[in-house]
Amino acid sequence: MKVSASDWLLLSPELFLTAAGLLILSISAFFDKAKEEFLAFLTLLFVGVAIGLVAFLSGYGGRGAPIFAGMFIVDNFAIFFKLLMLVSIALTVLASIQFVGRAPYPAGDYYALLLFTGVGMLFMVSGNNLVSIYVALELMALSSYILAGYFKLEIKSTEAALKYFVLGAFSSGVLLYGLSLVYGIAGRMGLPDLAKLFESQAKSNLLLVGILLILAGLLFKIAAVPFHVWTPDVYEGSPTPVTAFFSVGPKLAAYAILARIFYVGFPKFHADWGLIIALVSAATMVFGNVAALLQTNVKRMLAYSSIAHAGYALMGVLGFRTEFGLWGILVYLLAYTFMNFGVFALVVFLETKGYAAESVADFNGLARRNMTAAVVMLVFLLSLAGIPPTAGFIGKYYLFTSAMKAGYAWLAVLAVLMSALSLFYYFRIAAAMFFSEAEGAPLKSSYALTAAVLICAAATVIVGVAPQPFVEMLRACVIKAP
Amino acid sequence: MTPRLVFDVAAGLAILFACVMVVHRHPVKSVLALVVSFFALAVTYVLLAAPLIAAVQVIVYAGAILVLFLFVLMLLNVPEEVRQTPDRPIHQALSAGAIVAFAAALLASLRAYGATRAAPSAELPPGDLAPVARLLFSDHFLSFEALSILLLAALVGSFVLARREESP
DSSP states (O other), X not given: OOOOHHHHHHTHHHHHHHHHHHHHXXXXXXXXXXXXXXXXXXXXXXXXXXXXXXXXXHTOTTTTSEETTTTXXXXXXXXXXXXXHHHHHHHHHHHHHHHHHHSSSOHXXXXXXXXXXXXXXXXXXXXXXXXXXXXXXHHHHHHHHHHHTOSTTSHHHHHHHHHHHXXXXXXXXXXXXXXXXXXXXXXXXXXXXXXXXXXXSOOOHHHHHHHXXXXXXXXXXXXXXXXXXXXXXXXXXXXXXXHHHHHHHHHHHHHHXXXXXXXXXXXXXXXXXXXXHHHHHHHHHHHHHHHHHTOOBHHHXXXXXXXXXXXXXXXXXXXXXXXXXXXXXXXXXHHHHHHHHHHHHHHHHXXXXXXXXXXXXXXXXHHHHOHHHXXXXXXXXXXXXXXXXXXXXXXXXXXXXXXXXXTOHHHHHHHHHHHHHHHHHHHHHHHHHHHSOOOSSOOOOOHHHHHHHHHXXXXXXXXXXXXXXXXXXXXXXXXXXX | OOHHHHHHHHHHHHHHHHHHHHHOSOHHHHHHHHHHHHHHHHHHHHHTTOHHHHHHXXXXXXXXXXXXXXXXXXHHTOOOOOOOSOOOHHHHHHHHHXXXXXXXXXXXXXXXXXXXXXXXXXXXXXXXXHHHHHHHHTTTHHHHHHHHHXXXXXXXXXXXXXXXXXXX
């Protein structure tokens, strides 16, 4: 295997983030008194540099070919995901600043683990081989289990970490079993090699079992029904900035490898896994929306809402037969990242003000106590429900179209019905904010959290009002049909 | 005894003791059952012409990791598990049925597959350490390095979770 300087350059964002994580770890180990704000600022700076590195690579000529013996690939698809993931990490740092600092836990380890999770996610989307994808997934998962349990003196946080760890380890086992069956049949693990081999080979039931197990393992990570049971407990129990991160970051990575493995590796078996995806997608939308409707706890409601959104996104996976499906899911994920993070960031805001944000009543009269927060929350809720002119509408539009194009019109109709249903529970929060009596003094947000929320809101509105340039840009990020 | 018979006995023991490990209420006995299961697995690896994996299985899993488990269990003096919720017979029957159905489907597809073709040519000559090492540090070195970050994250994590807070 030959490694050139250009290969190392393509690996630079991952290397840099690893070094940054080690540095944060050392600083907090050697300087007990290092202020939490300082560590957060440093983390933010490093993530910013990593964003710059990835942005530089987006214009770099050497990208696109597999490197490191075919293990690693930096194509436009990977670059899009890396940028979005790094932005979600930066937003998480902004949302964490006052939250983690108040707790009696050392902040340095928190930010270091966040960066290690980021390294795993970045590796995942560039994985071009089943082994490198799996190892990166474990790196991401292991670090996120610990983040879930970071508030270890709170029993709910510990419960979240334990449930996430046990179920996550089990799903990793299922995934690994599927990978081993595929490897046993094919004798190779590079995704393009697999596709080439299967092109000429008759399919066997054993291979389909392997593919099914891989699918089950990945559906767990994106919290699709019937692999969703961990989600409400983990989202409720984890520290809220971590919940906000979980609802976007690791999910982005899971969608990315779902796309890579199934779009690049198993395109020949689309007819076999297509129907399963359609059924899972329908079940996820219906269950997620109905369960969210029945919830009174806001964090759990938003957890079910993000389950429902996984159902919508699976419609894009269905469309993987054509480039349009992949394109649709990229557009949707761009919108989803900002609107879903924004909603959770506002829950963080209420929690820093002493509200548990457990019940909808905590949002009562928010409009009178902090108008900006209420309006911004309304934007996110509208976007989640898919009302134009917000980013959520554009995303859903592309997903529904891709389901129609794949020949699943019934699924698209069901998705529209379920989106209408979702309005009920989103508007419960909106009604509480604007029409309920307020009591108490105005609430002021910290600068960092304000910045995070406003970035999300700006992205949600801009992508919604002027989608054309973004949509065109994303078209260039689709993996070329193999 | 033919190798085939040895394989079947070893595989059966591995499955049997894995079940014992799950069902048994005493944690130390569960660990001991797991040791037996791991040794039986090592025997099947030998018969599959993978002595290196068998050795790793015995030394690392049965030897190091399970001994560590035993240490922790004995240090913490974990008592016998008391089931608080009553057993749910319908859930258990359904899960058991699903496991059996899945195992049967898997076995059927494995047999159907095995009947159609010879085993795929192995990448490595059996039992040789050097090619494994060469692959690990050439083609797979990126995954290898990612694993080292993973271990570091696990180390930091266990430290974070186990450390006593001075000012709660």
